[in-house]
Amino acid sequence: MKILVCVKQVPDMESRFRPDGGGTWFEESDLAFRMNEYDEYAVEQAVQLxxxxxxxxxxxxxxxGPDRVNEAIKKALAMGCDRGVHIQDPAPQGKDPWQIASVIATFAGGEGFDLIFTGMQSQDRGSAQVGVLVAELLGFACATTLVGFAFADGVVTATRELEGGIKGVARLRLPAVVTCQLGLNIPRYPTLPNIMKAKKKEILGVAASGLLQEEPVAATARFYPPARKGGGVVLEGEVGSLVEQLYGILKEKTTVLR
Structure with a gap:
């Protein structure tokens, strides 16, 4: 049995974000990066299996991604994965989910994987499309938004979180793709011995250009922060005075809007 886990390195959500010069992505010079949270659940479930x-x-x-994604790969290796594959692409943010899925599926199609784990979505784009598109391109069964996983006799039993918190159960025969989310498990912390072992594990480098077979179907034209608005007004005093002040402000604003 061969298992593949797809992970993405994303900006730490505590970072300060600002658009880059082209206005189509973040300025990365001041950002810290980490493994996508949902992908950590995928790695943990693959190692548990x-x-x-x-x-x-x-x-x-x-x-x-670029060279920095090796850090995310090394973390997954320290958590228990056996080998890493770095699809080398200096600007993956320029590719839409269809193209990213095409790169993954082209590589995976020649490797004979039986089960593919991905995160439900990435924290930077949040498209939730890559996992299902990989399944479509490979012709694999697929279940999304897993909060429960079991495997026996070649069958995956997937407990899914649906709209309104309702849980549904799907059973999939291999080969299959599943996407993982919060509640599925608690990802382990890599121990120091496993971190040291991970340094000796193979990380294969492959150029993305040799795997990309699809043209983009969507592109980011521009993104930008919302326009700054004026600060709030703090009213102080007795209740009667506050009512008068508030009435005066509302009357003034209403006159301006007319």
């Missing part, structure tokens, strides 16, 4: 099956399955972790 490997442990359940006696360590027999090989778990490969794949990430697309």
């Amino acid at each position: 490997k442990e359940q099956l006696g360590g027999e399955p090989e778990v490969t972790v794949l990430s697309i």
Whole structure:
């Protein structure tokens, strides 16, 4: 059995974001990066399955991006994955989800993976499309938004969180793709011995240009922060005085709007 986990390196959500010069992505010079939170659940579930099956399955972790994504790959290796694949692309943000899925599917199609784990969505784009598009391109069964996972006799039992907090259960025969979200598990912290072991594990580098087979179907024209608005007004005093002040402000604003 061969397992693939797809991870993405995203900006830390505590960073200060501002558009880059082209206005189509973030200025990255001041950003810190980390593994996408939803992908951590995917890595953990893949490693748990490997442990359940006696360590027999090989778990490969794949990430697309510039050299810095190796840090996310190394974290997944330290969590228990066996080998890494770095799809080298200096500007993956310029590709839409269809193209990203095409790159993954082209690589995966030649490797004979039985089960592919991805995060439900990325924290920077939030499209929630890549996992299902990979399944479509490969012709695999697919279940999304997993909050429960079980595997036995070649069948995945996926508990999914649906609209309104309703849970549904789907059963998929391999090969399959599943997308993971909060509530599925608690990702482990890499221990120091496993971090040291991860340094010796293989990370294969592959150029994205040799795998991309699809033209974009969508593009970001421009994004920008919302316009600054005026500050609020704090009213102080007795209740009667406050009512008079508020009435005066509302009357003034209404006159301006007319």
